[in-house]
Amino acid sequence: MYAETVGNAWPAIVRSPGTAAGVLIGRAADDGALVRLDIGDRSLKNRLIDVFGGSGQGKSFFAQKLMLWFLLWDAWATAVDTVGGYETLCAIAGGKTIRLGGPGTAAINIWDGPRATEEELAARVRFVVRAHEVLLAESGRPITGRIRSVVGQGVRAVYRACRRGETPTERYLVDWLEEQATHQEDHEDKRLFKDVAADLYPYVRDGEHAALVDRPTSFGFDTRLLAFHIDPKELRPDTPIYAFVMFAMTDIADRRDVLAQEWGRRSGRGTVQHLLAIDEGWNILRHEAGQDWVGGIGRTGRHSGIVPMFVSQKLSDLTANKAAAAYFDQTSLHFLFNMHDTNDESGVDPRQWVARKLGLTEGEAAQVGDLAGKVAPDKKTLEYAQMFMIRTTKTANRAARGVVNVPSAAEEAWLFASDPDDKEYRARMVRAVARDPERPIGDEVYQAVCLLAEGATPAEVYAARVVPAPAHAGDHDDREAATAGAGGAAWTAAR
Numbered sequence: 001m002y003a004e005t006v007g008n009a010w011p012a013i014v015r016s017p018g019t020a021a022g023v024l025i026g027r028a029a030d031d032g033a034l035v036r037l038d039i040g041d042r043s044l045k046n047r048l049i050d051v052f053g054g055s056g057q058g059k060s061f062f063a064q065k066l067m068l069w070f071l072l073w074d075a076w077a078t079a080v081d082t083v084g085g086y087e088t089l090c091a092i093a094g095g096k097t098i099r100l101g102g103p104g105t106a107a108i109n110i111w112d113g114p115r116a117t118e119e120e121l122a123a124r125v126r127f128v129v130r131a132h133e134v135l136l137a138e139s140g141r142p143i144t145g146r147i148r149s150v151v152g153q154g155v156r157a158v159y160r161a162c163r164r165g166e167t168p169t170e171r172y173l174v175d176w177l178e179e180q181a182t183h184q185e186d187h188e189d190k191r192l193f194k195d196v197a198a199d200l201y202p203y204v205r206d207g208e209h210a211a212l213v214d215r216p217t218s219f220g221f222d223t224r225l226l227a228f229h230i231d232p233k234e235l236r237p238d239t240p241i242y243a244f245v246m247f248a249m250t251d252i253a254d255r256r257d258v259l260a261q262e263w264g265r266r267s268g269r270g271t272v273q274h275l276l277a278i279d280e281g282w283n284i285l286r287h288e289a290g291q292d293w294v295g296g297i298g299r300t301g302r303h304s305g306i307v308p309m310f311v312s313q314k315l316s317d318l319t320a321n322k323a324a325a326a327y328f329d330q331t332s333l334h335f336l337f338n339m340h341d342t343n344d345e346s347g348v349d350p351r352q353w354v355a356r357k358l359g360l361t362e363g364e365a366a367q368v369g370d371l372a373g374k375v376a377p378d379k380k381t382l383e384y385a386q387m388f389m390i391r392t393t394k395t396a397n398r399a400a401r402g403v404v405n406v407p408s409a410a411e412e413a414w415l416f417a418s419d420p421d422d423k424e425y426r427a428r429m430v431r432a433v434a435r436d437p438e439r440p441i442g443d444e445v446y447q448a449v450c451l452l453a454e455g456a457t458p459a460e461v462y463a464a465r466v467v468p469a470p471a472h473a474g475d476h477d478d479r480e481a482a483t484a485g486a487g488g489a490a491w492t493a494a495r
């Protein structure tokens with residue numbers, strides 16, 4: 001499927017930002033050579049990825065493209081975003097979108113999770129206590145050692161009471177705190193237990209966020225593609241509940257990774273890569289817990305299959321944060337879309353700053369500021385977006401880098417674009433190609449994407465008839481759109 005081309009020959013790779021093999025992500029802007037990415041390539045320093053660029057420049061589009069490729073290569077993928085950008089991908093690739101916030105919110109019960117052994121239980125207790133630090137952080141009361149200790153006692157007591165397999169939810173802790181309050185002789189102790197319980201009221205029973213926090217987890221972790229859509233209108237990014245959700249993501253990602261590796265072993269695939277895209281990544285850095293997590297990934301890397309991808313508008317989102325800066329410092333793959341980072345160092349020319357941070361010449365930093373996509377003949381869509389790719393290797397002093405055109409054929413455009421005007425069109429296309437969830441990605445979608453990525457035109461893809469009739473018929477138009485013969489016109493007509 002992946003024809004070798006002159007562009008992949010070894011000497012070119014020395015200069016090319018891409019790796020020798022792997023998924024196709026675009027073409028070099030200077031000589032048109034294919035640029036590939038194999039995240040397992042031994043030249044790479046590690047598997048950390050970051051994607052930066054101004055609004056609307058193509059970050060999320062690119063992140064999804066990469067995600068689809070990973071899925072086609074047997075990987076698992078988890079996405080966290082605030083605009084629901086991954087829903088179309090989930091719909092066609094057998095993934096699930098989990099909406100968090102608002103009346104129909106999914107539930108995340110931080111209390112479940114492995115605790116069969118003493119070590120597992122200890123780890124779970126630590127996690128649940130830390131999650132409460134996040135929830136209680138903005139109550140106006142500082143988290144004193146005393147509060148931490150009370151919560152720790154409570155969490156252990158709740159688990160002890162549930163030894164026989166019952167899974168607690170948040171109200172168990174609040175009940176324990178209230179009961180303890182009644183036993184305290186000392187007035188201040190009584191107050192403390194009562195206050196902590198009261199601070200948790202919004203998260204239990206009929207509290208504002210109880211549906212999210214105080215119920216059994218409402219989704220399975222074992223879907224190969226899971227996209228979390230946090231609605232920022234419902235869960236405001238400056239609130240403790242938002243920070244809590246972000247913190248819970250760290251645990252979900254780790255637990256999914258364990259499942260991914262089990263799946264890999266069972267199916268004889270070996271280590272499974274697990275792409276973890278944190279879109280609008282600046283959001284996760286609003287709270288210390290998120291900063292520590294992101295920084296921790298940077299400092300320690302991961303033994304498991306997680307391939308973290310931090311997507312944000314500015315470099316300084318990461319670099320300005322002491323804890324999280326380690327992620328940026330270590331990242332092996334930088335993908336930069338058009339970006340004007342005004343950074344926080346006053347008096348420093350932004351271009352010089354970007355150049356210094358990324359080890360670029362000033363000329364290259366200027367290229368980053370000049371990146372532009374090519375507008376398609378319809379004058380509405382883009383034929384490709386441009387990015388500057390930097391691949392840091394273990395050995396070379398100078399990172400391989402260059403401008404890459406990230407193409408988009410009509411079939412990809414409807415999949416990954418986010419324009420609100422095209423919502424109905426996307427829904428129709430999803431109905432036309434959505435597959436049986438048991439077969440995550442239809443072979444025909446796989447083939448179509450491979451052909452397109454290898455430079456085939458949509459007309460050629462149709463001529464090869466890789467897109468058949470939908471398995472379960474939608475309305476008449478959908479069927480027509482999906483079964484049209486040679487020529488991409490029918491897809492376009494579905495608009």
Ligand SMILES: Nc1ncnc2c1ncn2[C@@H]1O[C@H](COP(=O)(O)OP(=O)(O)OP(=O)(O)O)[C@@H](O)[C@H]1O
Pocket residue numbers: 053054055056057058059060061062313337381382383384385406407408413416417418419
């Ligand atoms: N490679 C591409 N080819 C064609 N069109 C593209 C490409 N990348 C982006 N676009 C177009 O640009 C629009 C915006 O892109 P995208 O959603 O990726 O922006 P973004 O960088 O994530 O912005 P934001 O920071 O606002 O989320 C897409 O909906 C799509 O129409």
Ligand SMILES: [Mg+2]
Pocket residue numbers: 059060061085279
């Ligand atoms: Mg985006």
